[in-house]
Each structure stands twice: as C-alpha cells, then as structure tokens.
C-alpha cells in the first residue's frame with residue numbers, strides 16, 4: 002500500500018479548512034494510507050511568483066525534507082503542484098530524492114484519475130455547476146486540453162464531476178479564460194485583476210451556474226471575494242468538497 | 251517611468267470601453283481557433299516552425315552571409331545597421347542621395363521600433379503610412395496600439411471624427427465602408443506622388459536571397475511597384491534558411507494573426523523592378539544581445555503575428571498603450587525590458603502567468619515561463635521596490651518556520667474578524683478595494699484533520 006503525503010496549501014489551511022478536510026477524507030475513504038505531515042506550511046509560490054528566488058529556496062528545501070519520504074504527494078491545488086513539478090528544479094535539481102518527489106507529486110483530480118485509477122463515481126449533486134479551469138492546472142499540469150491547443154479534447158476534472166447524478170456542468174462562452182487571480186498579480190494589478198474576475202463571474206452567471214467549482218482555491222478565493230462584495234447569488238466550492246459526498250471506485 | 255498597473259487602471263476603469271476592446275480582440279482569437287482547427291497537423295506545424303527558428307538562430311551569422319550573397323546576386327543592395335540610429339541614417343541617406351522627399355510606407359514594426367518617421371520628417375521628408383490602421387494612428391500622432399491591428403483601440407466614431415478633420419469626410423459619418431473609401435482616395439494620391447516605397451519584411455530566405463511581405467490591403471504592392479526605389483527593413487531574426495520553410499510559416503502566420511487562411515497579398519521579392527533599385531536594411535538594434543541570453547533567446551523567434559496579444563486577458567483589458575513600448579502584450583513584456591530593464595521593470599509582472607500566450611504562439615515561445623524567469627532578473631537587479639522585496643523576505647521567514655506560520659495564521663484569524671471594517675478595508679489593502687477578504691474561520695485545516703483523526707481513533 003503506497004504512502005501518500007497530503008499537502009494542504011497555506012491559504013487553504015488558514016482560510017478554507019473545509020477544503021483541506023474534504024481532500025483528506027476523500028483520500029481516506031478511497032482506502033489510501035494518507036498522512037498529513039504537521040510540519041508543512043507553503044510551497045513558496047508567492048515568493049517565486051514575485052521573482053524572489055532566494056526567498057523561495059528555504060521553502061522548496063523544506064518541502065523536499067518533509068515530503069521526500071512519501072511514495073506520492075497529493076495536493077488539492079494545481080498551482081502548488083506546478084510549482085513542484087515545473088519550478089522546483091531551480092533550487093533542488095540534483096538533490097537526493099528530488100527526482101522522485103517531482104515525478105510523484107500530483108494534483109488531487111490528477112491523482113484520482115491517473116494514479117488511483119478512479120473510474121466510477123457514485124453520488125448525487127443536483128446542481129448547476131460552472132467549472133473554472135484554473136490556468137496552472139490546465140496549462141502547466143494539462144488536467145485538460147486548453148482551448149488554444151488543437152489536440153483531442155479531454156478534461157480529467159470534468160470526467161470526475163460529470164459522473165455525479167443530477168449535476169449540470171454549464172457551458173461557458175470562454176471555457177478557460179483566466180480569472181485574474183495570478184498570485185501577487187491580484188494586488189499588483191488590482192484593477193485588471195478584478196475586471197478579469199468580474200468578467201468570469203458574468204460568464205458563469207450567463208450560463209446559469211449556481212456554484213462555481215474548481216481545483217484551485219486561490220482562484221476561487223478571488224472570485225468569492227468579488228461575489229461577496231457584490232452580493233451575487235453564487236457560491237464557490239472546491240472539487241474535493243463536491244466529490245467528498247460521493248463513493249469513488 | 252510609471253508602471254503597467256498605473257497605466258492599465260484607467261483603461262480597465264472605463265469598463266464599457268474595456269469590454270468592447272476585449273470583445274473585439276477575443277473575436278480575432280476565435281477566428282484564429284477556427285482556422286487552426288481546420289488544419290489537422292496544426293500542432294506539428296507549430297513544432298516545426300519552432301524548430302526551424304531555433305536552428306536558424308543557432309547559425310544566424312552563416313545564414314545572414316548566405317542571404318547577403320544571394321541577395322546581392324539578385325541585384326538587391328544589402329545594408330547593415332547595428333542600431334536604430336544607423337538604420338535611420340541609412341534610410342535617410344538612400345532617400346537624400348536621390349533627392350527623394352515623398353515616401354510611402356507599408357506596415358513595419360521595425361521602423362516603429364527605430365522611430366524612423368519622426369527622424370525622416372525632421373529632415374524634410376513626407377512619410378505616409380499606407381496601411382489603413384497605421385495611417386489612422388499616424389494622423390492622430392499616436393503609435394500603434396497593437397502590432398497587427400494598429401488602431402484596434404479606436405471605435406469607428408473616433409475614426410469618423412478624425413477623417414472629418416483630416417480628410418474632409420462628412421461630419422458625424424462613421425460608416426466603415428464610406429470611411430474606407432475616403433481613405434482609399436486619399437492614399438491613392440499619396441501612392442501616385444511617392445518617389446520611394448518602404449516595406450517591412452515578414453520572412454527573408456537565405457537560400458534565395460529573396461524576401462516575403464504579407465499584407466491584407468495590397469498597400470505594400472502599390473508602394474513598391476509605382477515608385478522606382480524600394481527600401482525593405484528587417485530585424486535579422488526574420489531569416490529562414492530555405493524557400494520551403496515558407497510553407498510552414500505562411501500557413502501559421504495569417505491564421506494566427508487574423509484568423510485568415512492566408513493574407514490577401516503575399517508578395518515575394520527577388521530583385522528590383524525594371525530600371526529601379528531595391529535596398530534591404532538588416533538591423534540588429536539589441537537583437538544580438540538577446541541572442542546571447544540563453545533564457546530569453548527564444549523570444550527572437552517571434553513572427554509578430556499578434557496572437558499572444560489577442561489571447562492575453564490582461565492586454566485585452568489594459569490596451570496596448572499600457573505597455574509603453576512599440577511591441578505590447580506578452581512578447582512586448584519580454585522584448586521591452588530586454589532592451590531597457592530600468593524603464594520597463596513592471597512589464598514582466600503585467601501578467602497573471604495564465605500561459606494562454608504560450609499555447610497560442612505559432613512558434614511556441616514559452617512566453618509565460620520567460621516572464622516568470624524575468625521577474626527574478628528584476629529582483630536581482632533591485633528593480634522591484636524595496637518594500638516589496640522586504641515583504642517577501644518577511645513572508646518567507648514566517649513560512650519557513652512552522653511555529654511562526656501557525657502563530658501568525660492563528661493570530662490573523664483571531665484578530666481580523668474583530669477589527670473595525672474601516673481599518674481592515676483601508677486604502678492600504680488593495681485586495682479589499684473591490685473584493686472581500688477570505689473568510690477567517692476558527693479552525694485551520696490541520697486542526698480539522700487532527701480532530702478527524704482523534705475522532706476516528708476514539709471510534
């Protein structure tokens with residue numbers, strides 16, 4: 002039985018604990034031997050995103066120290082996984098255990114589909130759901146085909162959600178436009194960031210979504226911030242929160 | 251120099267106009283999608299184009315010499331310019347030596363980059379841009395706001411007003427057909443009177459010593475067949491080795507740029523018109539410095555299709571002028587600071603790093619990863635404000651110590667909900683200007699997971 006280390010990104014840990022808990026329960030209910038190493042904090046993305054390479058180094062090293070020993074590392078966040086997979090080499094290349102860590106760190110949906118080979122989802126979710134395809138999961142991890150690429154369409158997240166009874170995944174006019182979160186971009190370029198976010202919300206509203214879901218809570222936090230300020234009748238939920246109710250096999 | 255964010259904010263604040271701009275460009279992106287979809291081997295084409303460019307750049311000196319030899323054999327006069335000043339001086343000398351005072355130009359981003367127009371105008375030469383969009387911005391004394399669609403920031407009413415003032419069209423007229431006709435008549439006179447034509451170059455072919463110019467209006471063809479003297483200006487990266495490489499690039503260019511299968515006019519030049527002269531000016535202007543930088547070398551593969559601008563969610567909502575450089579958008583956010591890191595330090599940050607640009611780029615430049623890498627250069631060069639660098643260092647320190655992180659998180663969640671709203675949402679909180687802060691729950695995820703574990707244990 003492989004040992005799985007669960008990484009809960011800092012902002013989920015602090016602001017959206019229910020997402021962390023749902024990811025934890027989801028994996029446990031699949032019968033996976035999952036651990037939550039208490040020492041973990043953050044993957045270092047805010048610093049890396051701001052160009053502060055030297056400030057990122059201790060966090061990359063910490064991550065390897067904590068998670069290097071697991072067979073798999075799973076995180077309910079596309080962008081943190083992309084950090085490990087696509088950017089950590091700058092600090093960790095050549096370190097013992099890094100190649101293993103990089104090859105075995107997965108975003109939650111990706112892990113369910115590609116590693117745990119979940120093929121059947123048994124559950125109800127009778128809601129109209131807008132699926133927000135966060136950019137890093139989409140274009141850095143290729144959880145789905147991005148609309149720019151002319152390859153055969155696929156979408157691992159939709160594959161999971163789509164099996165729930167009663168769910169209606171609404172069709173957006175721009176299926177994978179960025180919501181404008183972008184890490185520090187959200188505050189550096191506040192005006193453009195918020196306009197991008199409002200435009201995404203409008204697309205989901207037009208399509209009739211009641212709930213916006215996704216695999217990156219950071220984007221959902223930005224969208225929810227706009228929703229709550231403008232008192233819109235929309236809700237955000239992480240994919241893990243939706244799947245947690247169902248039986249996966 | 252004011253940064254991108256400051257210039258973008260007023261553009262985004264005019265939401266109606268920003269949405270109009272966004273839609274206009276998104277429409278072009280969708281046209282591109284439809285064209286790209288129609289080619290089963292699209293991704294293979296991109297891969298091939300990318301490989302051809304990488305190869306050419308790796309042996310650029312050899313190919314340039316080959317091009318010069320073959321071009322000279324074609325009776326094309328080849329000039330070399332190390333920078334913008336030399337480029338402008340060469341063009342001016344060609345014109346001045348022949349007593350030429352009236353020049354028509356088709357679209358050339360290189361001459362924009364070199365600021366050729368004001369240089370020539372200051373020396374008594376009348377320069378007319380003949381691409382309709384370029385002519386519009388020229389009449390407004392503005393630079394283009396987009397490399398393929400220079401006047402995309404303007405509505406037809408703006409153009410009607412401009413033409414009324416400059417070309418004497420009816421006041422209040424904004425019918426595109428009427429306005430285009432008026433521009434045509436106006437440009438025809440300029441073509442007839444021109445003594446020389448200047449064009450850009452889309453592709454130059456080393457093996458033949460010829461080059462290709464793509465337009466949709468045929469203005470390059472008018473401008474080079476009526477006057478006796480044709481000057482073509484190109485950055486050295488426009489080179490491809492063989493004629494057959496054009497079969498790759500021409501299929502990608504128009505589809506990526508405007509969503510057309512091919513530009514209306516694709517003209518191959520292999521020598522001067524009868525009794526005329528053909529000059530080509532090959533320009534470096536900082537390109538060889540970029541070529542020497544491994545991380546950013548690939549940005550020289552750019553074929554200036556503009557697709558990264560059309561797809562960029564930031565560009566669409568901030569407009570070309572917010573970048574402050576001839577080439578805006580994702581590729582401009584690399585090229586501008588590569589040339590002048592001090593004045594364009596904010597551009598690598600003017601991106602959410604969504605990666606749409608890299609996926610759309612027909613030559614597969616890894617635009618968003620290069621932007622990400624460039625941010626580190628900016629921090630190393632201390633071109634990011636000290637306050638920001640210190641904030642990051644502080645954050646890094648806290649996050650690196652589990653106890654400090656837990657303490658800080660707990661305090662924040664405990665205190666913020668008890669603070670008066672006015673204090674939380676003051677002007678010092680850019681997140682909260684238009685957005686609510688995230689919820690501040692009592693328990694952290696680790697707390698909930700611990701509880702779940704002990705409960706399970708008890709059962």
Ligand code: SF4
Nearest residue numbers: 552553555556558611
């Ligand atoms: S970077 Fe790529 S997409 Fe952007 S203009 Fe150049 S070739 Fe086109």
